[in-house]
Amino acid sequence: MAQNLMDKIVSLCKRRGFIFQGSEIYGGLSNTWDYGPYGVELKNNLKKAWWRSNVYERDDILGMDAAILMHPKVWEASGHVENFFDLKSDCKSCKKRFKTEALKDKNKCPECGGELTDSRPFNLMFKTYQGPIEDASSAIYMRPETAQGMFVNFLNILDSRHPKLPFGLAQIGKSFRNEITPGNFTFRTREFEQMEIEYFCRPEEADKFYDSWVEERFNWYLKLGLKKENLRKRQHSKEELAHYAKACTDIEYRFPFSTSGDDWSELEGIANRQDFDLKQHSKISGKELMYFDDQKKEKFYPYIIEPSGGVDRSVLAVLADAYHEEKVREDTRVVLKLNKEMAPTKVAVLPLLRNRPEIVELARRISKELKKSMVTVYDDTGAIGKLYRRQDEVGTLYCVTVDVQSLEDKQVTVRERDSMRQERISVDSLGEYLINRLK
Numbered sequence: 001m002a003q004n005l006m007d008k009i010v011s012l013c014k015r016r017g018f019i020f021q022g023s024e025i026y027g028g029l030s031n032t033w034d035y036g037p038y039g040v041e042l043k044n045n046l047k048k049a050w051w052r053s054n055v056y057e058r059d060d061i062l063g064m065d066a067a068i069l070m071h072p073k074v075w076e077a078s079g080h081v082e083n084f085f086d087l088k089s090d091c092k093s094c095k096k097r098f099k100t101e102a103l104k105d106k107n108k109c110p111e112c113g114g115e116l117t118d119s120r121p122f123n124l125m126f127k128t129y130q131g132p133i134e135d136a137s138s139a140i141y142m143r144p145e146t147a148q149g150m151f152v153n154f155l156n157i158l159d160s161r162h163p164k165l166p167f168g169l170a171q172i173g174k175s176f177r178n179e180i181t182p183g184n185f186t187f188r189t190r191e192f193e194q195m196e197i198e199y200f201c202r203p204e205e206a207d208k209f210y211d212s213w214v215e216e217r218f219n220w221y222l223k224l225g226l227k228k229e230n231l232r233k234r235q236h237s238k239e240e241l242a243h244y245a246k247a248c249t250d251i252e253y254r255f256p257f258s259t260s261g262d263d264w265s266e267l268e269g270i271a272n273r274q275d276f277d278l279k280q281h282s283k284i285s286g287k288e289l290m291y292f293d294d295q296k297k298e299k300f301y302p303y304i305i306e307p308s309g310g311v312d313r314s315v316l317a318v319l320a321d322a323y324h325e326e327k328v329r330e331d332t333r334v335v336l337k338l339n340k341e342m343a344p345t346k347v348a349v350l351p352l353l354r355n356r357p358e359i360v361e362l363a364r365r366i367s368k369e370l371k372k373s374m375v376t377v378y379d380d381t382g383a384i385g386k387l388y389r390r391q392d393e394v395g396t397l398y399c400v401t402v403d404v405q406s407l408e409d410k411q412v413t414v415r416e417r418d419s420m421r422q423e424r425i426s427v428d429s430l431g432e433y434l435i436n437r438l439k
Helices: 002-016 037-056 073-076 147-151 155-159 203-221 277-285 311-322 357-372 384-394 404-409 427-438
Strands: 019-021 033-035 061-063 085-090 097-099 118-123 128-129 139-143 167-176 193-200 231-235 247-255 265-272 289-294 296-300 303-310 323-328 331-336 345-351 374-378 398-401 411-416 422-426
Touching: 002 019, 002 167, 002 311, 002 323, 002 331, 002 384, 033 037, 037 061, 037 167, 037 193, 037 203, 073 139, 073 147, 073 277, 073 374, 147 167, 147 193, 147 277, 147 303, 167 247, 167 303, 193 311, 203 231, 203 247, 203 265, 203 303, 203 427, 231 265, 247 311, 265 277, 265 311, 303 311, 311 323, 345 384, 357 374, 357 404, 357 427, 374 427, 384 398, 398 427, 404 411, 411 427
Parallel strands: 061 167, 345 374, 345 398
Antiparallel strands: 019 033, 085 097, 085 118, 128 139, 167 193, 193 303, 231 247, 247 265, 265 303, 289 296, 323 331, 398 411, 411 422
16 A cells, blocks of 8 residues: 555654654654654765766756845845745634645635634745844845745856856755645655756747756656656646746656555756746846847846756655565565665675674774775674665665684675675675675
8 A cells, every 4th residue: 555655664764764753852843854874875865966967967057055044135036025925724623724725625624624714825934033133124034945046146156157058057955935734754844955956048048948957857867766657747737837937847756645646746846937037136136137148249138947856855755766575485575775876875794793703803894994985884783684684674785794704715795685696705805896886
């Protein structure tokens, strides 16, 4: 059952140190999640893969990192102050709050059946204050998206790096939205991380680049190891489009949120934002954010193609796609079949007998050497069968077992995760052997 699968993923994340409930010892803070030792490695691997694909392997995209707190007028220019809100209703009985658009019965609480209040608009931005005095003049917002930091730095990038159109800016960073969330683990949270590109181009070329970015981003998720049958592209209707957008396509993943098996939800959106943002910031700031084409001797506002994906959603999709259960004799083996790039740990070194000091010493020496070239862990906290299962559950690619025979022949047993095939390899050639298989 799909819901059962989601429960298993949540349980594995807690049990093996991928993701924990935020502030758990105090009863938890609703819809906040902390990434544990394996979770942070998986998350970092995903971000590294995105950055390498979009910044290091291309000549037309530059990286940057903008501040979370920005001048309040940024959000006036972007339209967030005027347009960034949800209509919500409160239950008079249980006091819970709901998005009005998600209610089947606008007058009846879906939780307790109580009477609902009339819908009211709630701004989704987190408001705070800058400085010691909390008044209207010191009000400031936590950014609800990373995009605006790239738009307001448009002139700085032109003046410092002098890029020619088309070119893009890439950024990975935290954003905050004070919205009611339906749960679904880490899929929708108030604090989340985005991977965004703002790709500037000539207006007449925008449609071409929009189409190419849709294909490129879809193919990137396939490279992460996600199954093609669990991915799809969905183009927005005119009624769905944001006020700034000419077109938008979502890349969706089939998440196991319910038993229906049809929980297609957004991983990433690719939008043609036209020239809305640069025009708005020019108007509000008084600074001219235009591009000068020195060959054609003309000034104009570039159009912007924006691929915007969620880090946390992508991590969840990777976990869901990699989760496997298979029968091994009388037992069920749980294994995360993460690809080589995503796996948090590449190698685990395991001593067969933890009460034999010479075996433990050799295992620790091997682990220390491997750590210099790959992510390696040492574990002697259980019997070898239990240790294998533990490493399978976290997606470790190879297990290296040091046994009594290793002391004599200077060889170790290397076990591959997916096939469980074992091979004896000499200690001297172990590093090279593993490096070649991890390429």
